[in-house]
Amino acid sequence: MKQYAYYPGCSLESLAKSYHLSSIEAARELGLELKEIEDWNCCGATAYFHVDELLAYTLVARNLALAEKENLDFVAPCSGCYKNAYFTNDYLQQDPGLAEHINFALEEDNLHISGPINVRHLIEVFVEDVGFEEIKKHVSRPLKDLRVAPYYGCQLLRPKKDSEDVENPQFFEDLLSAIGSDPVEYGSKTHCCGSSLIITNREAALDMVYKLLQDAANREADVIATICPLCNVNLELYQKQVNREFGTDFSMPVMYFTQLLGLALGVEPGRLGIGKDFVSTDSMQFIMQNPQSS
Amino acid sequence: MAAKLTFSKEIANLLYAMHGNPIKDCIQCGTCSGTCPAVEFMDHSPRELIAMIGANLKDEVLHSNTYWSCASCYYCNVRCPAGIDIADLMYALKRYSMWKDQYKKDLIGPKFSESFVKMIMRTGRSFEPVLAPSYIFKYGTRGIIQEAQTASALVLKGRLPLLPKKIKRLENLKRMVRRIIPIGEPS
Ligand code: SF4
Numbered sequence: 001m002k003q004y005a006y007y008p009g010c011s012l013e014s015l016a017k018s019y020h021l022s023s024i025e026a027a028r029e030l031g032l033e034l035k036e037i038e039d040w041n042c043c044g045a046t047a048y049f050h051v052d053e054l055l056a057y058t059l060v061a062r063n064l065a066l067a068e069k070e071n072l073d074f075v076a077p078c079s080g081c082y083k084n085a086y087f088t089n090d091y092l093q094q095d096p097g098l099a100e101h102i103n104f105a106l107e108e109d110n111l112h113i114s115g116p117i118n119v120r121h122l123i124e125v126f127v128e129d130v131g132f133e134e135i136k137k138h139v140s141r142p143l144k145d146l147r148v149a150p151y152y153g154c155q156l157l158r159p160k161k162d163s164e165d166v167e168n169p170q171f172f173e174d175l176l177s178a179i180g181s182d183p184v185e186y187g188s189k190t191h192c193c194g195s196s197l198i199i200t201n202r203e204a205a206l207d208m209v210y211k212l213l214q215d216a217a218n219r220e221a222d223v224i225a226t227i228c229p230l231c232n233v234n235l236e237l238y239q240k241q242v243n244r245e246f247g248t249d250f251s252m253p254v255m256y257f258t259q260l261l262g263l264a265l266g267v268e269p270g271r272l273g274i275g276k277d278f279v280s281t282d283s284m285q286f287i288m289q290n291p292q293s294s
Numbered sequence: 295m296a297a298k299l300t301f302s303k304e305i306a307n308l309l310y311a312m313h314g315n316p317i318k319d320c321i322q323c324g325t326c327s328g329t330c331p332a333v334e335f336m337d338h339s340p341r342e343l344i345a346m347i348g349a350n351l352k353d354e355v356l357h358s359n360t361y362w363s364c365a366s367c368y369y370c371n372v373r374c375p376a377g378i379d380i381a382d383l384m385y386a387l388k389r390y391s392m393w394k395d396q397y398k399k400d401l402i403g404p405k406f407s408e409s410f411v412k413m414i415m416r417t418g419r420s421f422e423p424v425l426a427p428s429y430i431f432k433y434g435t436r437g438i439i440q441e442a443q444t445a446s447a448l449v450l451k452g453r454l455p456l457l458p459k460k461i462k463r464l465e466n467l468k469r470m471v472r473r474i475i476p477i478g479e480p481s
């Protein structure tokens with residue numbers, strides 16, 4: 001079993017419990033072990049960076065150092081945690097002064113970063129390390145006729161790292177095709193869900209969520225698939241509030257990509273956290289009851 | 295510190311360590327504002343804010359809600375033809391306004407961020423209910439009731455534990471933090 005240093009992040013212990021459950025299950029089905037980093041701490045989200053940048057890097061660095069000790073790739077299912085880890089790792093490589101300062105602090109926990117560490121988002125592990133062909137081979141319950149709107153959100157794609165396509169990426173669509181579903185093309189797939197503005201400027205965030213839901217609904221999506229707990233929470237938990245504010249009646253299921261992947265791999269819905277949702281996934285029963293082929 | 299430091303120079307210094315080009319390279323094309331999903335909710339568009347910094351309008355900038363309405367989506371960054379790291383400029387302005395303790399008092403963002411930091415120093419992890427007092431009272435009665443209903447439904451669905459988790463080596467983490475900022479207690 002290939003192992004990864006898995007960094008669940010704080011949301012996966014609470015609001016995004018089903019992302020945690022489904023990540024572990026889907027990975028296991030594909031022969032990967034997500035080995036949780038021992039005694040990890042919060043990465044600082046966005047809020048910590050509002051207050052002190054250097055301290056925020058220090059928080060992230062402790063988790064990176066814990067992964068380095070295991071000599072495994074650092075994997076985060078949350079796009080926000082991923083972005084913090086990716087860039088902190090990058091800055092530590094580029095700036096020996098910063099690295100020295102942070103390593104001095106890390107000594108207090110008997111840790112050290114030499115780097116570089118491979119920082120990955122969970123979806124990259126499935127797309128790049130497992131690959132579409134291998135995934136296809138393991139699909140026992142293809143999600144036939146399910147129209148899925150892939151929602152990339154922001155922090156996995158941006159800031160730009162290299163020459164990758166940040167305006168119109170396709171890997172999520174390809175993953176959805178590999179599990180037998182129909183990926184829906186819609187313009188908002190890389191737009192912003194509002195992230196923590198849902199707390200600090202709710203009006204603005206609800207406006208963004210509304211536009212996203214409307215776009216996916218216009219394209220007759222059955223479900224929106226997410227790769228980040230923040231996106232999922234904004235689109236799902238606050239859907240009712242959008243309906244109230246905008247006079248709409250959306251009942252758009254929002255699921256983590258690992259839940260859809262897990263379903264396609266034949267995992268029982270309950271083990272993927274399906275049923276913990278606020279927007280009912282009953283409209284998708286036709287998929288869950290599909291007999292498993294092969 | 296030099297006495298005659300203009301505001302725009304101060305901000306330029308804040309950005310010194312960052313990636314991207316200096317804000318004086320801005321050509322005022324407005325691509326950032328056209329791209330920004332939050333622009334309608336901002337006192338000044340990102341383009342205007344950058345022009346204001348250039349013109350040393352310190353008080354106006356400090357009392358603008360613009361950077362506190364930024365969702366850090368980095369869309370402006372990837373499209374700016376001048377290669378300016380606008381999103382990190384917004385981050386820097388948040389920090390600057392908190393250091394100076396000068397921001398619009400009705401904003402939720404600064405208080406929320408402050409309680410967030412305190413919470414991490416107490417437990418090492420983030421836990422939503424601990425943060426609620428920093429913003430909930432701004433929501434009015436209807437809002438508070440809605441939040442409470444959502445919270446209890448989350449508990450029932452097993453999506454909200456009742457107690458925060460603490461990391462085991464919290465004391466080490468606190469000592470790490472003290473090595474970064476040697477003065478003051480991160481309590
Ligand atoms: S997109 Fe860049 S160059 Fe154009 S106004 Fe915005 S910051 Fe200035």
Ligand code: SF4
Pocket residue numbers: 326329330331332333340363364365366367368369370371380381384
């Ligand atoms: S990063 Fe902030 S300023 Fe830039 S487009 Fe996104 S919300 Fe607007």
